Amino acid sequence: MEAPVDDHRTTPRGLFSLAELTPGTIAALAHRSAALHRDPHAHDRPLDGRAAGILFTQTSTRTRTAFTVGALRLGATPVTYGPGDLQLATGESLPDTARVLGAMLDLLVARTAGPLDDLRTLARTGRLPVVNAMAAEEHPTQALADLATLTTVFGDDLTGIRLLYVGEGNNTAVALAHALAAVPHAHATFASPTGYGLPEAELKAATRRAGTTGAVIEQIHDLDLAPGHVDVLYTTRWQTTGTTKPDPDWRTRFRPFHVDTRLMDRWPDAVFLHDLPAHRGDEVAADVLDGPRSLAWEQAAMKLPSAMAVLEWTAAPAR
Template sequence: MGDTHIQQGPGPEHGLFSLAELPPPLITGLAARAVELFHDGTAHDRPLAGRAVGLLFARPSTRTRTAFTVAALRLGAAPVPYGPADLHLAGGEPAGDTGRALGSMLDVLVARTPGPLDDLRDLSRQGRLPVVNAQTPEEHPSQGVSDLATLALSFGDLTGLRVLYAGEGNGTAVALAHALATVPRARVTFATPAGYGLPEEDLRAAERRAAAVGATVGQIHDLCAAPREVDVVCTTRWRTAAARHADPAWREAFRPFHVSEGLLSRWPRASFMHDLPAQRGDEVEGRVLDGPRSLVWTQAAMKLYAAMAVLEWITGPGD
């Protein structure tokens, strides 16, 4: 009788965990591919036909979950959805054990979890399974691809682009820093409340990558020090501040970073971006979010095409 036991051990991790780990040409290539798919969503030969894509969303998601589900369908795959309590991870099963089981059945796993990111790496290693980080507290890398694609769609050549991000240095900001650090001669400024900035390690990594292409990535804690010339103003929801910090007056620290029409008037030609969901009246004024300079709804639509580009790459030949 032959050996019928599956005894595979862990393999190397594989997937999209952080944009900091991807070579710059791959990041810009994914963004360019997303733009191609935005213009023609049928510009592919259903490369995931016959494959199964697991979609684990242990935290709320509107755009990212829908984007990856529809992306899997359009590329020919069968999506397998999991909610926050559907897997035994919720009951304490080690991520590695879950990974070994899922890896014998799925072709790729897309996961949004409360963290840590190392759990997704463990799922990938133990299951020998490509894993896409669809947001952990550390980073939201597919959002970074989507944002870079939105900018490329709107501005064309991004060389020398000037970007101001106002708000919390959370996982969306981290992904944006790593994405924009690949743009030659870009000037990127993160304006964050003191104590709510980008993690030092991520900021330094983005600075080093930016320097290689003549770009700059920096951080300030007072919008009075913002650049005089800006092409794009970005923000994101203040969703993690209260959870991460015990200061009951945290909103007061954030109030100066509210993107109002008055603030945006400092840069009369600048576009506006927000990854959504938005809390009108907190991080952004409603008339800015819905105004003529807003790229927000294009940015939301681009998430589908960024998801398609990521799935196409991660399951492609040699990956």
């Protein structure tokens, strides 16, 4: 497979937002993920001899495991950090921490409680590649795994795919909007309760990208307005990791966006995606999540090869 196009002409290269990658790079990373899913040994250990920092100050099952195991399989030695392991917990500044990590590590995968700009600070000050393993604004590696999962059903060419996202316009939804905006003639509809949709700036950015690819990115707040044809129905848990909702009655507002068999039956040929963890009975009914049309577990397994694809690309020398 041809290597993904290098989007960054300066070193180090990192993955912060899919909005910053070309459509060709997004597609190449998704295809590489699928290829590594089919054959986990289809690489020459490109990270052999490197030290990969794995910094997670927020809970994680799939993403942390995927990047740790992915680093090992690609030949790197992972150095893992939890929320209280670095001197950040005692008041050391982020730039000072970045300088130390950059002097010792070859790359860093990070999920922190701070904004995306914190990850940029780590990369810029530490002068090392940094992978966004989920920030408050976006979860880009999740969307790459999602695209790779869809290729297992619809083929490598996702042109024209139609997806309905139901639930909060959270960091997973933002990444999905940027990813699908890069797919030619894709049609992505984001259905959220009023006040809980995609951030306006992210929606505008994805819509601008969509204008160059023939894709459509739209937002609705009433499922009666959902498209008549959908290939994929996607949801996430209503309470995003590390966040709370100020409205005490928020569950009442989200209830119409519960995914059950009645909703799925509106699109009898659609597959179901969920980025997990799931709260059965809240955002999704158990018989949908565990049913024959659900790809949630294949989607979870795809996190490992997608992590490997991202690590491989991030650690590659700029050309």
